[in-house]
Every structure is written in C-alpha cells, then in structure tokens.
Amino acid sequence: MTNSVDFSGRPFHFIGIGGIGMSALAYVLAKRQFPVSGSDLRANHITHKLESIGAHIFDRQEASNLEFFRPQVLANAVVLNSQEQLATTTTKSKLPQVICSTAINTNNLEYKAALELGCPILHRSDVLAALIADYYSIAVAGTHGKTTTSSMIGYMLLQAGLDPTILVGGEVNAWSGNARLGQSQYLVAEADESDGSLIKHAPEIGIITNIELDHPDHYDTLEEVIDIFQTFAKGCKTLIGSIDCVTVRDRLQPTISYSLYSDTDADYTVTNIDYRADGTTALVWERGKALGVLKLRLLSRHNLSNALAAVAVGRVLGLEFGEIAKGIATFEGARRRFELRGEVDGITFIDDYAHHPSEIRVTLAAASLQARPGQRVVAIFQPHRYSRTLTFLEEFAESFTHADLVVVTDIYSAGEPNLGQISGEHLAGEIAKRHSQVIYQPTLPSVCEFLVRTLRPGDLTLFLGAGNLNQVIPEVIATLSEPVKATS
Numbered sequence: 001m002t003n004s005v006d007f008s009g010r011p012f013h014f015i016g017i018g019g020i021g022m023s024a025l026a027y028v029l030a031k032r033q034f035p036v037s038g039s040d041l042r043a044n045h046i047t048h049k050l051e052s053i054g055a056h057i058f059d060r061q062e063a064s065n066l067e068f069f070r071p072q073v074l075a076n077a078v079v080l081n082s083q084e085q086l087a088t089t090t091t092k093s094k095l096p097q098v099i100c101s102t103a104i105n106t107n108n109l110e111y112k113a114a115l116e117l118g119c120p121i122l123h124r125s126d127v128l129a130a131l132i133a134d135y136y137s138i139a140v141a142g143t144h145g146k147t148t149t150s151s152m153i154g155y156m157l158l159q160a161g162l163d164p165t166i167l168v169g170g171e172v173n174a175w176s177g178n179a180r181l182g183q184s185q186y187l188v189a190e191a192d193e194s195d196g197s198l199i200k201h202a203p204e205i206g207i208i209t210n211i212e213l214d215h216p217d218h219y220d221t222l223e224e225v226i227d228i229f230q231t232f233a234k235g236c237k238t239l240i241g242s243i244d245c246v247t248v249r250d251r252l253q254p255t256i257s258y259s260l261y262s263d264t265d266a267d268y269t270v271t272n273i274d275y276r277a278d279g280t281t282a283l284v285w286e287r288g289k290a291l292g293v294l295k296l297r298l299l300s301r302h303n304l305s306n307a308l309a310a311v312a313v314g315r316v317l318g319l320e321f322g323e324i325a326k327g328i329a330t331f332e333g334a335r336r337r338f339e340l341r342g343e344v345d346g347i348t349f350i351d352d353y354a355h356h357p358s359e360i361r362v363t364l365a366a367a368s369l370q371a372r373p374g375q376r377v378v379a380i381f382q383p384h385r386y387s388r389t390l391t392f393l394e395e396f397a398e399s400f401t402h403a404d405l406v407v408v409t410d411i412y413s414a415g416e417p418n419l420g421q422i423s424g425e426h427l428a429g430e431i432a433k434r435h436s437q438v439i440y441q442p443t444l445p446s447v448c449e450f451l452v453r454t455l456r457p458g459d460l461t462l463f464l465g466a467g468n469l470n471q472v473i474p475e476v477i478a479t480l481s482e483p484v485k486a487t488s
Contacts, residue, residue: 005130013096014038018047024167024179031181063113095119102195125197135187142209146190149306151334154188159327170334199231206236210245216391240312258308277370291321295329300366344480346457355384355466357395364402379403382465383411390422397430410442412467448472
C-alpha cells in the first residue's frame with residue numbers, strides 16, 4: 001500500500017535530489033509545474049538542470065533547509081477560536097511532501113527536521129507509483145537491462161509519435177537526461193527491485209527481463225527476490241517476460257513471452273541472428289509469423305533480448321513492426337551502458353555500469369566481439385558494495401575470461417560499513433587464480449597512473465562499476481593526449 005501523494009499543488013521537497021532516480025521524479029514534477037525543491041551534498045549537471053526549470057536546490061542537507069517553507073506556514077497560521085480547525089488544515093497543506101530514497105537514514109538532520117515540522121514523508125517509490133497510476137504506464141523491471149530496455153521503449157514510442165513521459169535510471173542523449181515530460185497518456189518507467197519497493201507499482205504493462213540475486217544488502221535469498229517479482233507481476237494488467245530466464249519462465253508465467261531461441265514456445269522469437277562489431281541484426285517472429293528484420297546499433301545478445309521486449313510492447317500498443325524497427329534501429333543506448341568516452345593514440349575508452357558478475361560477463365563478451373585481431377581488452381573494475389562483493393566472490397572471480405588484462409580497485413562502499421570481511425585486494429587475488437593478468441590498484445589516482453604507464457595503442461579499455469571509477473577517464477585521456485616532452 002503506497003502512501004498518499006498529493007498532486008493538487010502541494011510542494012515536493014527531495015532529500016538527495018541529485019540522485020539518478022530522485023532527479024528523474026523531480027524533473028517530471030517540476031515540468032508539470034509543481035513547486036519542487038531539494039538538497040544534495042554536491043552540485044552537478046543534474047541539479048543545475050533542475051534549477052534551470054525552477055527547482056530550488058540547497059547545497060547541504062541541513063535542518064535549516066525546511067525553514068524555506070516556514071514563512072508560507074506562518075502566513076496561513078492566523079488562528080481564531082472559531083476557525084482553529086480551518087487554520088490548522090491550511091497550515092499543514094503548505095508543508096512540503098518530503099521525498100527520500102532508501103539511502104537517507106533516520107539520523108539525517110534534514111529528515112529529522114521534516115518529521116518535527118509534521119511534513120508528510122514519502123519514499124521515492126511512492127511518488128513513482130503515483131505517477132504510474134496517473135498514466136497508461138509501462139514499467140520495466142528485472143535484475144539486469146532495466147535502463148537499456150526502458151530507454152529503448154521510451155525512444156521507440158517517441159519516434160512513433162506517441163510522445164511519452166519517461167523516467168529511467170540513466171541519461172539518454174535523445175532527451176538530454178534521465179527524464180522527459182510528454183503530453184500523451186503514456187509513461188515509461190524503470191522499476192527498481194533493490195529495496196523491495198517494486199511491489200508498489202501496478203502498471204498497465206510490466207516487463208521482467210530476468211531475475212537474479214543482486215542486492216544481498218536487502219535480500220538474503222533468491223526466493224525473497226522472486227517473491228517481490230511475483231507480487232509485482234500480479235499488479236500488472238499485462239506481463240511481458242523473457243523465458244530465457246528460467247526463473248521468469250517457471251515462477252511467473254508471463255502473459256506475453258519472448259526468447260532468443262526459435263525452438264521455444266515464446267510469443268516473440270528471432271532467427272538469422274548476426275552479431276557484428278557494429279551492431280546486431282535478426283529476423284523477428286510473432287507467434288510463428290515473420291514480422292521482419294530488426295537492426296540494432298547495440299552489441300551482443302543481451303541487447304537483442306532487450307529489443308525483443310521493446311517489440312512486444314510496441315505490438316501490444318498497436319504499432320506496426322515497421323514503426324517499431326525504425327525506432328529501435330536508431331537508438332544509441334543510455335550513458336554508462338557501453339558508452340564511448342573517447343579515443344586517443346589508438347586507445348578506445350568505454351564506460352559501463354556493469355557491477356554484477358552476469359553484467360560483467362556479457363559486457364566483456366560484447367567487447368571481445370568488437371575487438372580487432374591483436375587488440376587487447378583491458379577491464380578496470382571497481383567493486384560496488386562490500387555485501388555484493390562478498391556474496392558473489394566466486395562469480396566475480398570467473399567473470400573476466402574475455403579480458404586480456406584486469407585491473408581491480410578497492411571496493412566502493414555505497415554507504416555500507418566495512419566489516420573487514422572482503423577487500424578489493426582479496427577479490428583481485430581470487431580473479432588471479434583464474435586469470436594470468438590481474439593487477440590491484442587501490443585508489444583512483446593509482447589506477448590513473450598505472451593506465452597512463454601501461455595502456456598501448458589499440459587497447460579497448462572498459463571502466464566497469466556503479467561507483468565513481470569513471471571519474472578517472474577524462475584524466476587518463478588528457479594525460480595521454482599531452483605532447484611528449486623532449487628530453488635533453
């Protein structure tokens with residue numbers, strides 16, 4: 001049961017507004033002309049963009065931020081004995097709805113001030129659930145592929161002239177960010193299972209790409225994850241799912257299914273698949289009837305699977321296959337999903353969000369497909385969260401077979417305490433038992449220094465992880481671009 005979200009004009013205040021999920025919600029609400037404010041510890045291009053459309057941004061998370069709303073409260077708080085109830089109602093209606101993510105804990109000073117002031121406190125998933133209920137919604141869930149699939153569906157609908165509202169967990173060049181406000185009834189959203197809030201969403205169309213254990217900080221077993229997805233599935237009027245994931249096939253029984261294997265009984269399948277360095281093509285079938293050839297700029301089988309989900313959505317909405325294929329063919333992907341960041345001296349730099357063993361395997365497989373003969377694939381990996389690294393230690397150790405050189409950093413904590421059970425150096429040692437070229441570089445400066453010394457012309461270099469590893473990419477590129485100083 002979601003908490004009540006007020007869309008009557010009451011202000012929204014986000015604690016941690018610069019986060020990728022929070023900022024998407026704030027953007028859509030601000031574009032819908034609701035009063036929006038929020039705080040973040042560090043300004044970035046996302047907070048600057050929110051300011052440019054009218055959001056008020058605080059650069060600290062402090063109790064005093066809530067004073068911003070107090071004058072509005074006091075101006076309406078003239079209490080006469082005969083009007084006390086009316087005055088109290090008017091006062092409370094001016095207090096903002098305070099939106100938090102799971103990352104905000106109860107000791108946060110701004111959060112505590114909001115409680116003391118009597119503000120309604122909502123989780124970001126409550127706002128997303130309310131928006132999903134306000135539109136004809138398409139919600140993309142799954143352990144992997146959510147951002148690419150939701151972005152692809154949003155782009156496809158945009159190209160087909162359906163003008164959707166879009167909220168995704170990554171930035172997309174086609175709409176210059178992680179969200180856009182459309183004027184139609186359609187909304188495409190990424191639905192996150194990481195904290196269990198997935199169960200709040202009841203879209204018209206739900207997509208489940210796959211199910212694995214990925215957040216051991218919240219779930220103890222895969223069964224707990226499956227339970228969350230089963231509850232989500234029950235809330236979807238139409239459920240589209242990949243039956244290439246055994247768990248989706250056996251435990252959810254989707255209304256509409258898709259598969260990369262033509263010998264399954266899936267509603268949407270493919271044949272004549274051609275995985276190339278510049279993209280992918282395949283012949284798409286709908287319940288035994290050939291629809292036509294699908295062309296993707298994106299690499300590898302996992303992105304073809306994501307595209308099949310988009311095809312299924314388009315057909316449910318009544319689009320002709322030609323419209324669907326035309327949109328998908330020009331989709332370039334989301335940022336930090338095999339994103340080209342630059343080239344210098346023949347070295348290619350790729351930024352990718354992969355942080356789970358399965359994601360690393362498919363990303364490096366795509367890289368090996370793109371690599372030319374004799375070209376090294378260099379994987380720089382920043383483990384994300386102590387709990388994930390410890391839980392999947394063996395799986396991580398086996399995920400780098402497609403890399404010629406592996407560089408491992410210290411673990412990005414994402415706010416988790418270090419209990420001393422696992423380290424980046426420990427992980428590097430486990431990978432080294434299965435791989436001949438593994439280097440441990442604990443800090444970002446040491447990673448930068450090592451790469452500048454070690455990279456050579458022709459290397460295909462991938463920066464993998466959900467933390468801040470990609471911050472070193474511009475520095476490495478800049479250093480390698482400097483003219484060689486003559487020696488006397």
